[in-house]
Amino acid sequence: MINFPTSSFPALLVALPIFLAILSLIFRINRRAIIGLWGSFLIGILALVSFIEVIQKGTVIHILGGWEPPLGILLRMDPLSAVFIGLTATIGVFISLYTWWYFRAREASKGRFPLFWPLWFFLWAGLNGLFLSNDLFNLYVTxxxxxICAVGLAVLSGEKNALKSGLRYLLAAIAGSMAYLFGVALIYGSTGTLDLEHLxxxxxxxxxxNFALIIITLGLMIKKAAFPFHFWLPPAHSAALAPVSALLSALVVKGAFYMMLRLWTEVFEVSLTFAAGQLIGIAGAAAVLWGSWQALLQTNFKLLVAHSSVAQMGYLLMMFPLLIIAPGISSDSANWLSPAWTAGIFQVISHAFAKSSLFLSAGIIIMALGHDRIESLRDxxxxxxxxAMAIGIAGVSLIGLPPSGGFMAKWMLLKGVFLSGQWWWAPAILLGSLLTAGYVFMLLRLAFAxxxxxxxxxxxxKSLQICALILALGSFLIVIPAENLIQFLEGSESFGSGIQSIVKGGRYGNE
Amino acid sequence: METYKIYSITSVVLFAIGLGGLFLAKHFLRKIIATIIMGGGVFLCLVSFADRDSLSYADPVPHALVITGIVVAVTAAAFALSLARRIHKFSGEETFTDEK
Incomplete structure (x- = not known):
């Protein structure tokens, strides 16, 4: 790990948002928005420059304060984390732009939420830190x-519904992080190290x-609202302000997914079985069906979009059973790993674009109508x-119609499912798409009526509408550099790698 | 080795009490206290690992982790309390369900 080229960008990616957050706290409310807007551009540029650095040099690391691990903290930026950081920056800049106009547009009547910008920058620092972390405890802190920033943002409006769903979100998240920390304690107790590489x-x-794996996975599943633990997500995401809902749905839940992906593929290889992967897959399939069905029943636009988030996160979970390969098979000969990884990454990216666009559109509609009941979308x-175009385009990407990013994700997932022989996931994927088509066309039918x-x-x-439209178009445009992106990601050690499952009871599963 | 076992069992019991309380309790305050008890269990478990067989002195890393963990837990609990207080002030409600 020390052999990689050193770079100061990983440290700057965490430090700059923290600095901007503190800076914006010092200034008066009028100036904060200006700092917020230009600050987000600055972070965006920094993310772009560090992305280019990773393209040129491959994985780069930064050793904080010159203290080498295991004593110190090492930040690692490999292609996988570079993609996540780039995604956060892209979505973040557009949401910041939207927020700037959004607050100016509603300034007269309802106040301007002075805490938005500091909390958003702290959240950004946390996300960047999470993607760069290389040890278990750093992941916990980030x-x-x-x-805490996400809940703070979710209750920003100060309305009763937002406060209540925010408290529910916070309590669920605390339970999740305590479970995660318990697992970390057990691992530290048995190995004496926290470094992912060393572990x-x-x-x-x-x-x-085994126990640590179970409890860490459960904790992370609460955090990312996987199927049995999704109860907090729809109320929290739908009660927040429009730009905040977009942030929560597009970026925050992806953090826990990234953590789980890293831990499963890099640390817990020794105790994962075929059944563990199937269990996660079942939770994912249930989330796809239940979330889409619930979305179909909603009468409020924001609740519909929030339930659709539960469903789309389910697709991400269905990537895990494909990653687990039988003992003795090398990752190179398992030809479904590459489609599975591509599906996961593209689902993350296309969902982030499409869902942020939908929530921003919901904000526009609330601003135009004063409420978000679906039947008043007529005309x-x-x-x-x-x-209307933004909603349509983002919806098409969620359904997975070609040539959207969502199509790429779902097509690759289906390809992986059939190549690996785990055909039983296919009905859930297709039925989920059908249900998604149901609620998207329900919206569009009303829009044309x-x-x-x-x-x-x-x-x-108009500027608000342009932001939403650009994000929606983004979920299509990501298909254009798809091949280059996959090539770039293959520079990451974990991308395309499988998890050699251990044999339990003499059986692997589907042999 | 015996004391070590006592710590481990106590921490698991505390964690289970906290988790149970979080789901079963109705009142906001009880739920928040339950998360604090959960945290107590985890921190006890973590700090008891400082006594390692391979070291002649106490391992400092768990102490550092627990201190960080306590800071985070206190922050989260304070935040949750202030949210609960605000909800009570607005609506007089003390539970998630609407009926009293």
Missing amino acids: IEIIT SEVLKPGKTT LVAWMPMT PSREINHFRSVP
């Missing part, structure tokens, strides 16, 4: 920063490791063509 060498299979196409009233939409700044 995910706690993310949680993959010294961790031995056994009861302690949207005539009066707000850009927003004529209305009895004449223009009941209040005017909304």
